[in-house]
Amino acid sequence: MKAVGARLPRYDGVAHVTGQTQYVDDIRVRGTLWTKALRSPHPNAAIKRLDTSKAEALAGVHAVVTHKDVPRNVYGHLEALGIPADEPLLAVDEVRYKGQPIAAVAAIDEDTARDAVDLIEIEYEERPAFFDIRKAMDPDWPNIHQWGPVYPHFGSYNHRRVRKGDIEAAFEQADTIVEGVYRPQAIEHCPIEPQTALVVPEANGRLTIYSCTQAMYFSMGVVAAHLQWPLNKLKFVGGTVGGGFGGKVDTASETISALLALKAKRPVKWRWTREEEFLVSSTRAPWHMELADAVTSDGWILGRRMTTLHDAGAYARFSPYGVTKHAFHHTGAYTIPNVHFDGFVVFSNRVPTTAMRGFGVTSVSFAVETHMNRIAEVLGIDPLQLRLKNANRIGDTTPNRVVLKDPSTVPVVLAAADRVGYDLPDEYKSMTNERRTGDLLPEHLVAQLGGPEPASNGGGR
Amino acid sequence: MRLTVNGEQRDLHSPPLTSLLAALREELDITSPKAGCHQGGCGACTVLVEGEARRSCLLPLAAVDGATITTLEGLGAADDLSPVQAAFDEHYAAQCGFCTSGFIMAATALIDRTPKANREEILAGLSGHVCRCTGYIKIVSAVEAAVGSPA
Numbered sequence: 252m253k254a255v256g257a258r259l260p261r262y263d264g265v266a267h268v269t270g271q272t273q274y275v276d277d278i279r280v281r282g283t284l285w286t287k288a289l290r291s292p293h294p295n296a297a298i299k300r301l302d303t304s305k306a307e308a309l310a311g312v313h314a315v316v317t318h319k320d321v322p323r324n325v326y327g328h329l330e331a332l333g334i335p336a337d338e339p340l341l342a343v344d345e346v347r348y349k350g351q352p353i354a355a356v357a358a359i360d361e362d363t364a365r366d367a368v369d370l371i372e373i374e375y376e377e378r379p380a381f382f383d384i385r386k387a388m389d390p391d392w393p394n395i396h397q398w399g400p401v402y403p404h405f406g407s408y409n410h411r412r413v414r415k416g417d418i419e420a421a422f423e424q425a426d427t428i429v430e431g432v433y434r435p436q437a438i439e440h441c442p443i444e445p446q447t448a449l450v451v452p453e454a455n456g457r458l459t460i461y462s463c464t465q466a467m468y469f470s471m472g473v474v475a476a477h478l479q480w481p482l483n484k485l486k487f488v489g490g491t492v493g494g495g496f497g498g499k500v501d502t503a504s505e506t507i508s509a510l511l512a513l514k515a516k517r518p519v520k521w522r523w524t525r526e527e528e529f530l531v532s533s534t535r536a537p538w539h540m541e542l543a544d545a546v547t548s549d550g551w552i553l554g555r556r557m558t559t560l561h562d563a564g565a566y567a568r569f570s571p572y573g574v575t576k577h578a579f580h581h582t583g584a585y586t587i588p589n590v591h592f593d594g595f596v597v598f599s600n601r602v603p604t605t606a607m608r609g610f611g612v613t614s615v616s617f618a619v620e621t622h623m624n625r626i627a628e629v630l631g632i633d634p635l636q637l638r639l640k641n642a643n644r645i646g647d648t649t650p651n652r653v654v655l656k657d658p659s660t661v662p663v664v665l666a667a668a669d670r671v672g673y674d675l676p677d678e679y680k681s682m683t684n685e686r687r688t689g690d691l692l693p694e695h696l697v698a699q700l701g702g703p704e705p706a707s708n709g710g711g712r
Numbered sequence: 713m714r715l716t717v718n719g720e721q722r723d724l725h726s727p728p729l730t731s732l733l734a735a736l737r738e739e740l741d742i743t744s745p746k747a748g749c750h751q752g753g754c755g756a757c758t759v760l761v762e763g764e765a766r767r768s769c770l771l772p773l774a775a776v777d778g779a780t781i782t783t784l785e786g787l788g789a790a791d792d793l794s795p796v797q798a799a800f801d802e803h804y805a806a807q808c809g810f811c812t813s814g815f816i817m818a819a820t821a822l823i824d825r826t827p828k829a830n831r832e833e834i835l836a837g838l839s840g841h842v843c844r845c846t847g848y849i850k851i852v853s854a855v856e857a858a859v860g861s862p863a
């Protein structure tokens with residue numbers, strides 16, 4: 252543990268400050284072609300006709316690919332975790348978000364590739380676009396997605412469920428019900444390095460793929476699945492990422508570049524423009540969270556009902572995983588013995604959403620902490636005292652029935668209060684995260700300290 | 713066209729409207745100036761033109777014919793860092809490193825022009841450069857340290 256508290260030099264610091272760090276766009280391979288994609292200008296449309304022949308005939312164009320060139324076009328990022336495939340690599344007969352790729356061109360330079368994309372003939376039949384996920388349960392919400400308005404594969408349910416304790420009894424016992432709706436919005440990760448891939452066909456039949464991905468093994472699996480190739484024919488080179496923040500977890504540029512490289516039999520580079528980064532790269536999701544807490548006048552939270560709508564955009568990608576994490580954290584750093592949580596992954600016509608710094612958890616932390624302040628205000632109780640009283644302690648259980656061994660809420664709240672000179676009564680200042688006893692173990696918390704109830708995967712009641 | 717790049721005379725054959733950024737990267741293989749936005753918005757492509765910090769993505773070659781250009785490769789090497797480079801390394805001002813080249817070039821020009829730059833002048837000198845990882849506090853601290861160090 253010599254590193255703890257020590258100021259160690261960054262292993263890559265000198266390379267960064269001398270310009271020697273090699274990002275994907277800095278790698279030079281003789282004969283590299285450049286890529287541009289035909290992307291949908293509409294958020295929802297049928298594709299009536301697609302003709303790439305004029306683009307193929309343009310001088311300087313070496314390859315054009317459409318869905319017909321993809322050995323396995325529809326694949327899901329989390330198929331290995333049981334989340335089925337739903338997203339085409341290149342659109343077939345419809346587009347569901349603005350910027351969705353339909354075809355791609357590899358040419359001698361970026362200008363030629365752009366000219367070739369302009370020569371692709373395509374006809375759309377526009378459809379109304381849907382963005383307000385609060386209306387997803389309305390009868391007139393169309394099936395944007397083949398699975399319906401929401402992701403349907405949480406076990407036998409169409410939403411992630413958490414049930415614990417007796418929520419009806421908690422609401423009957425409550426002195427007050429405190430409600431709140433919280434709606435954090437999408438954020439673009441905006442790495443300074445745009446999405447970039449360089450794919451080099453090797454003489455031994457393999458592909459070398461230089462990638463800016465944050466998730467090398469995801470990307471290997473995704474490329475191998477689309478190509479229907481064994482992993483040992485793919486050599487991935489990565490690890491140098493010019494900013495990611497979750498935005499470079501989705502495999503965005505490698506597979507299409509690989510298809511073009513195979514068809515053109517030449518190295519292919521695809522470097523997205525800043526406009527593509529903003530319009531097409533996945534973002535953090537917009538969330539809609541409704542909370543209702545059953546509370547007592549002296550500041551105990553007896554129960555929480557919560558419904559979350561997560562905007563997945565046009566395809567599932569990692570969203571079901573994000574909502575599961577969200578569900579497990581829906582009481583935040585606090586112990587609430589009775590909970591009733593439903594989380595829906597809603598499909599819309601926005602660009603698919605993805606991880607960003609605390610996938611699924613930052614949204615619920617924002618809602619929970621804001622709601623704690625609201626409860627304190629309604630009850631006329633000090634907001635830190637409310638937090639300390641309900642804070643997780645050793646032996647408490649989380650909504651998904653993990654028994655806590657070393658929760659840090661109490662020491663963290665006390666340290667924060669101390670740093671800003673926030674005065675607390677002595678009985679609060681002397682709190683620790685030790686097991687509940689005495690005043691901190693009221694009747695409603697006694698039952699849950701008997702140990703974990705039978706584990707639930709969220710599929711049961 | 714001819715440029716003096718990092719002390720060396722170089723003849724260029726790219727078309728006259730090629731951006732200085734593309735000419736440096738694609739023709740001369742000088743890759744420290746980065747293509748972050750191609751529209752002057754992020755600062756990652758910043759180089760020194762006659763000692764002044766300029767966005768190389770917005771400069772056509774024809775506009776800089778004959779000029780003296782300095783990129784990050786032309787400052788100090790690994791065993792001979794300039795005060796700004798050393799300060800960026802020591803103060804953890806480079807995380808992913810993609811914006812670093814632009815920041816160091818802007819800071820170098822600023823200190824050259826204003827050797828005793830105060831915090832406000834540093835903030836003004838670096839404005840328009842975007843960093844998404846490190847945050848700006850460490851970058852500004854590094855430049856403050858470089859201002860205080862002997863050149």
